[in-house]
Each structure stands twice: as structure tokens, then as C-alpha cells.
Amino acid sequence: MPREKQYNEAEVIERAMVLFWKNGYKSTSLRMLSKEMGINQFSINASFGNKKNLFLESLKLYKSKLQQVLKKFEDSSNGKDSIKNFFYAFAAFSNQDNNKRGCLMVNTMSEFGLEIDEQVGAVISNYGEKLRGLFKKNLEFNTAIDSVTLNKQINFLVLAIGGLGLAGKIQNNTVIEDYIEMTFKNL
Amino acid sequence: MPREKQYNEAEVIERAMVLFWKNGYKSTSLRMLSKEMGINQFSINASFGNKKNLFLESLKLYKSKLQQVLKKFEDSSNGKDSIKNFFYAFAAFSNQDNNKRGCLMVNTMSEFGLEIDEQVGAVISNYGEKLRGLFKKNLEFNTAIDSVTLNKQINFLVLAIGGLGLAGKIQNNTVIEDYIEMTFKNL
DNA sequence: ATTTTAACTAATCAATCGATTAGTTTTAGG
DNA sequence: CCTAAAACTAATCGATTGATTAGTTAAAAT
Numbered sequence: 001m002p003r004e005k006q007y008n009e010a011e012v013i014e015r016a017m018v019l020f021w022k023n024g025y026k027s028t029s030l031r032m033l034s035k036e037m038g039i040n041q042f043s044i045n046a047s048f049g050n051k052k053n054l055f056l057e058s059l060k061l062y063k064s065k066l067q068q069v070l071k072k073f074e075d076s077s078n079g080k081d082s083i084k085n086f087f088y089a090f091a092a093f094s095n096q097d098n099n100k101r102g103c104l105m106v107n108t109m110s111e112f113g114l115e116i117d118e119q120v121g122a123v124i125s126n127y128g129e130k131l132r133g134l135f136k137k138n139l140e141f142n143t144a145i146d147s148v149t150l151n152k153q154i155n156f157l158v159l160a161i162g163g164l165g166l167a168g169k170i171q172n173n174t175v176i177e178d179y180i181e182m183t184f185k186n187l
Numbered sequence: 188m189p190r191e192k193q194y195n196e197a198e199v200i201e202r203a204m205v206l207f208w209k210n211g212y213k214s215t216s217l218r219m220l221s222k223e224m225g226i227n228q229f230s231i232n233a234s235f236g237n238k239k240n241l242f243l244e245s246l247k248l249y250k251s252k253l254q255q256v257l258k259k260f261e262d263s264s265n266g267k268d269s270i271k272n273f274f275y276a277f278a279a280f281s282n283q284d285n286n287k288r289g290c291l292m293v294n295t296m297s298e299f300g301l302e303i304d305e306q307v308g309a310v311i312s313n314y315g316e317k318l319r320g321l322f323k324k325n326l327e328f329n330t331a332i333d334s335v336t337l338n339k340q341i342n343f344l345v346l347a348i349g350g351l352g353l354a355g356k357i358q359n360n361t362v363i364e365d366y367i368e369m370t371f372k373n374l
Numbered sequence: 375a376t377t378t379t380a381a382c383t384a385a386t387c388a389a390t391c392g393a394t395t396a397g398t399t400t401t402a403g404g
Numbered sequence: 405c406c407t408a409a410a411a412c413t414a415a416t417c418g419a420t421t422g423a424t425t426a427g428t429t430a431a432a433a434t
Binding site: 024026027100101106107110111113114151152153155156158159160162163164166167169170171174175179182183185187 | 351
């Protein structure tokens with residue numbers, strides 16, 4: 001029998017995720033990853049195949065962490081205030097420990113635009129659809145609303161959450177708070 | 188006397204700008220630039236010094252083009268409708284010819300975050316301040332407004348225009364239009 | 375016509391990229 | 405104890421990066 005892996009895959013993915021989150025995909029080299037993950041390039045390859053797959057695993061881990069935020073949103077879906085609470089939670093997640101890393105998924109969409117890798121794009125799109133569903137549910141909560149207006153509001157919120165992800169990298173907390181307050185003032 | 192330059196600097200900067208706009212700074216290599224600009228790497232160096240300076244020139248050219256959009260905003264600053272018109276013009280500029288390139292300045296802020304080059308950051312910040320001033324002017328137009336609310340609205344619009352720049356890369360025109368309409372419905 | 379100057383071309387520099395190879399160490403089964 | 409299998413280390417692969425060098429060409433001034 002061979003020796004055991006001397007590292008925990010979940011742990012090294014977490015470190016990779018932080019690096020990708022901080023620097024983006026292209027600007028994070030395998031050597032940086034190797035150093036930060038504490039394992040050498042060959043081990044990265046052995047565990048994850050290649051850089052893209054490591055990124056995919058990092059993205060999935062990120063998504064699972066953000067899923068905890070989404071879970072609260074799902075559990076207390078009581079209308080527009082729930083959406084607003086989610087916006088605040090998402091903004092906090094995008095600037096945790098005041099690291100100004102934004103949102104890894106928004107960062108990735110911004111880095112690749114529409115020429116995104118198919119698998120990476122699928123992970124992100126899946127999250128987007130989930131979000132749309134929750135926005136819909138909460139916008140309809142206790143309110144009669146025509147489908148045209150509903151769709152406009154959903155589109156509004158989708159773009160807004162993207163803007164908020166970007167803002168997590170470059171804006172201070174006051175700007176972000178003011179944005180959320182103004183957004184929900186008259187929604 | 189030596190021979191004349193066989194290329195027009197303004198023309199080659201324009202081509203460089205398009206490439207940076209499309210691909211971002213890091214993903215645009217000097218070889219890609221050389222090919223697209225129709226001059227070789229040495230000539231790029233001779234005219235612009237290095238990649239960063241070429242990017243700076245591209246950014247300034249971009250800004251001057253966007254300045255035409257801003258000029259209209261300055262000339263017809265008649266309140267919130269003027270801001271809304273600017274939003275539409277900015278969105279159109281960020282997706283001209285349906286190229287989904289977004290806004291070069293927003294793209295650059297997203298690429299570098301707060302670790303942006305000092306000179307590059309200065310060019311972008313300067314534009315941001317101009318924008319803030321125009322938002323302020325139009326929000327105050329024909330309306331009494333307390334300074335606290337005014338600042339919140341300005342912050343709201345600043346984040347919103349960034350989100351719109353990002354959306355120009357990844358969202359369809361309907362989402363963008365819905366966002367603008369919703370944004371100004373109750374402002 | 376010769377000289378001078380800079381624009382030009384092509385080749386190449388060291389550094390870094392993602393990925394891989396060759397060879398060593400560890401560990402459990404036989 | 406010996407062997408087999410895989411985790412490991414270190415070195416290096418070809419390709420590409422930004423930048424630069426050496427040498428050639430063109431054109432105005434003398």
C-alpha cells in the first residue's frame with residue numbers, strides 16, 4: 001500500500017480559493033498556489049489535474065460557503081425585507097475581514113465576460129438561476145404583481161447584486177450601505 | 188534628418204485601446220498589441236516606453252471618447268432625467284456594436300481592485316469625481332434636498348454606474364434597460 | 375554624393391507560465 | 405524482509421511574457 005497524502009484536500013482547496021478570490025484566475029500562478037497550498041506543483045496536478053480544475057474546485061467551495069448565506073435567505077423568505085437582508089449579507093460576505101476581495105463569481109464573470117469556460121460558466125449560471133428564483137418568490141410574497149413588472153424587478157435585482165459584488169472590491173462600506181438603503185427604499 | 192514615422196500614433200493607440208478594452212490589461216500581450224497595431228514591439232517601446240504607458244494612453248483615449256458622452260450630460264443638466272439619459276448613453280457606450288466589452292475604466296478597476304497602479308488609478312478617480320459632481324448638480328436641480336440624502340443618492344448612483352459598466356460585459360440589453368428604468372422610477 | 379539621424383526589422387534576452395518528467399521516499403501487504 | 409504502489413521532491417520541458425539588442429533602411433541636411 002502506498003503512503004497517505006500528507007495534506008488534506010479540503011484544506012488546500014480553501015487556500016487556493018482565497019488566492020483565486022484575491023487575485024483572479026489568470027493572475028494566480030501554479031507557483032503561487034503551490035507555495036500557499038503548501039504542496040508542490042506535481043501534487044496539485046495529482047489531486048486536481050490542472051489549474052482549471054483546481055479553480056473549479058475553488059469555485060465550488062466558494063459557492064458552498066456563499067450557500068450558507070443563501071440558505072438564510074431561503075429560510076426566511078418573507079418579502080422585500082428578506083431580499084434586503086440578503087443584500088447586506090452578500091455585501092458583508094464580499095468584504096469579509098475587510099479584505100476587499102469582492103465576490104469570486106462576480107470577479108470571474110468580470111475577468112472572462114461571455115468568453116467564460118463552459119464548466120465555470122455553468123457553476124455561476126446555476127447560482128444566478130437560484131437567485132432569480134428567490135427574488136421572484138420574495139417579490140411575489142403577499143403582493144399581487146403583474147409578470148412584466150415582476151421580471152423587471154428581478155432583472156433590476158440581478159444587475160444590482162452584480163454591482164454590489166464589484167463594489168465589494170473597490171468601494172467603502174458607506175457607499176455600499178447607501179446603495180442598499182436607496183435600492184430598497186422604494187422597491 | 189531621419190525618416191518619418193510610418194504610422195500615426197493616434198491610430199495605433201486606438202487599436203491598442205480596443206484590445207485592452209476587450210481583453211483587459213494583463214491578458215493583452217505586447218505581441219497581440221504589435222500585431223493589431225501593425226507596428227513591431229520595438230516601435231511600441233519607441234513611441235510609448237512600455238506596456239503600462241501604452242495602457243495609460245489607451246485609457247486617456249477611452250476617457251476622451253467617453254467625455255463626449257459626459258459632455259452631453261454636462262450640457263443638459265436639468266435634473267434626474269438628465270442622469271437617466273446619461274445612464275442610457277453610458278450603457279450604450281459600454282456595449283457599442285454589441286461587442287460586450289463593458290467600460291474600460293470599470294474593467295480596469297475590477298481587474299486591479301485597490302492594488303491599482305497609481306497613475307492609472309488617478310485617471311479613473313478623476314473621472315469618478317467629475318461624475319460625482321454632475322450627479323450632485325442634477326440631484327439638486329429644482330429640488331430642495333438635505334445633504335445627507337444627497338450624499339446617499341450620489342453614492343447610490345456611483346455604485347449603480349459601476350454595476351452598469353460590469354453589466355455591459357455580461358448582461359443582455361433587456362436586463363440593462365430594466366435596471367435603468369427601475370433605478371429612476373422612484374429616485 | 376555623402377553624412378547623419380532615427381525609424382525600422384528581426385532576433386533574442388531573462389523571467390515566468392502551465393505542465394511534466396525522472397527519481398526518491400514512505401507505507402502497507404505478502 | 406522484500407515488494408508494490410503511490411505520494412513525494414526537484415528539475416526541467418516548450419511556450420510565452422515584457423523588454424531590449426544589433427543591424428538595416430530611409431530621408432533630410434550638408
